[in-house]
Amino acid sequence: MSLETSLRSALGRARGLGSAKEGAASHWMAERLPAIALVPLALWFVFVAVIPNLGASHAEIVAFMGSPFNATLMLLTVLCGFYHGMLGLIVILEDYIQAHTARNIAVFATKLYAALGAALAAVSILKLSVGG
Numbered sequence: 001m002s003l004e005t006s007l008r009s010a011l012g013r014a015r016g017l018g019s020a021k022e023g024a025a026s027h028w029m030a031e032r033l034p035a036i037a038l039v040p041l042a043l044w045f046v047f048v049a050v051i052p053n054l055g056a057s058h059a060e061i062v063a064f065m066g067s068p069f070n071a072t073l074m075l076l077t078v079l080c081g082f083y084h085g086m087l088g089l090i091v092i093l094e095d096y097i098q099a100h101t102a103r104n105i106a107v108f109a110t111k112l113y114a115a116l117g118a119a120l121a122a123v124s125i126l127k128l129s130v131g132g
Contacts, residue, residue, distance in 0.1 A: 031091070034084035041077040049074065062128055071129035078121040086114035 053064060065071050089110050097103040 031084070031087050034080040034087070037076070037080050038084060041073065041080060044073055045077050065125065065128040068129070071125060075122060075125050078125065079118055082114045082118040082121070086110055 049064070049070065053061060056064070065074065090107050093103060093106045093110065097106055
């Protein structure tokens with residue numbers, strides 16, 4: 001190590017090394033797009049799917065979900081919700097779990113949970129909308 005590099009601060013050594021390739025714009029957009037989509041979907045869910053159907057019978061729910069429009073919006077709400085939740089939880093896990101292996105396992109488990117939950121919800125919605 002030369003005298004010049006040994007006297008430089010950590011910031012001085014880091015300058016000019018380029019981006020760490022973290023916090024990319026694509027990740028930022030991936031977090032924001034489902035959040036933006038969830039605003040009208042959540043309003044539809046509360047004011048069209050939940051409140052009017054409080055106390056409804058199974059047959060009435062099947063009739064409501066039998067509409068392709070309602071089934072599509074319900075499916076979009078569930079898929080966007082699971083995806084948005086997964087991304088948010090992964091960011092938290094990456095920030096607070098320092099051990100590389102534990103972090104990778106936690107991120108994998110989160111992705112697996114989100115995929116299985118979304119698949120189960122999608123099958124349930126499709127079963128209600130198609131066959132009751």
